[in-house]
Amino acid sequence: MKQGFLKAAVLISGTGSNLKALIDAIGTTRLDLNIVQVVSNRAEAAGIAHATTAAIPVSVISHADFPDRQSHDAAVAKVLEQSGAELIILAGYMRILSEDFTRHFSGRMINLHPSLLPLYKGLDTYNRVLESGDNETGASIHFVTAGLDSGPVIAQVKLPVLPGDDADSLKARLGPLEHKLLIATVDLFCKREITYRQDAVLFLGEIIKQPLQLKPDGRFI
Ligand code: GAR
Numbered sequence: 001m002k003q004g005f006l007k008a009a010v011l012i013s014g015t016g017s018n019l020k021a022l023i024d025a026i027g028t029t030r031l032d033l034n035i036v037q038v039v040s041n042r043a044e045a046a047g048i049a050h051a052t053t054a055a056i057p058v059s060v061i062s063h064a065d066f067p068d069r070q071s072h073d074a075a076v077a078k079v080l081e082q083s084g085a086e087l088i089i090l091a092g093y094m095r096i097l098s099e100d101f102t103r104h105f106s107g108r109m110i111n112l113h114p115s116l117l118p119l120y121k122g123l124d125t126y127n128r129v130l131e132s133g134d135n136e137t138g139a140s141i142h143f144v145t146a147g148l149d150s151g152p153v154i155a156q157v158k159l160p161v162l163p164g165d166d167a168d169s170l171k172a173r174l175g176p177l178e179h180k181l182l183i184a185t186v187d188l189f190c191k192r193e194i195t196y197r198q199d200a201v202l203f204l205g206e207i208i209k210q211p212l213q214l215k216p217d218g219r220f221i
Pocket of ligand 1: 093
């Protein structure tokens, strides 16, 4: 794996297509990132193979092996600290996090979520968008704070909802946009252009009032 400037850890639970997108972006030098650690809470997560192929260290820390959330999170935190990661990227990590864990990584942990936050926190976002009759949806990346899918939103990408859409078609169209959003947002971290302060996002030192919006060319407005 190419040695990038910013050290990151990526946490996954499943397919890991976003992890793969990051690895590919590093491989084509679009991203100056060094993924020093991947953590999965599920041994059967397909995404583990992407890390293994790229020779990235993987820790499987199964939540089923721990008596409670706190002790599982503490084990994950220990691995993350030992890895030297400066940025923690939750890319399909399907766990509710303990307050201790979110506090420990405050300002250096981001999460990708498949909705235009603050709308539709939690699961089953696509069906909830369709049931509400919204004419657009999208994905968000936010700093992780205590509370499910909360924390100041850094960046978003929007997607129109089309007549005849179902959850599968929305998910299929949103996936590639999520990859672009994640790469572009992590790139801002690599350039040290994004920071966190007191529940706010700073872009180039200024508090942003709205999340950055990704344009179709993969850049931010
Ligand atoms: C992505 O769609 C991401 O937005 C979602 O999990 C998927 C992971 O896909 N995350 C959440 O729902 C978090 N609340 P991947 O495993 O193929 O990267």
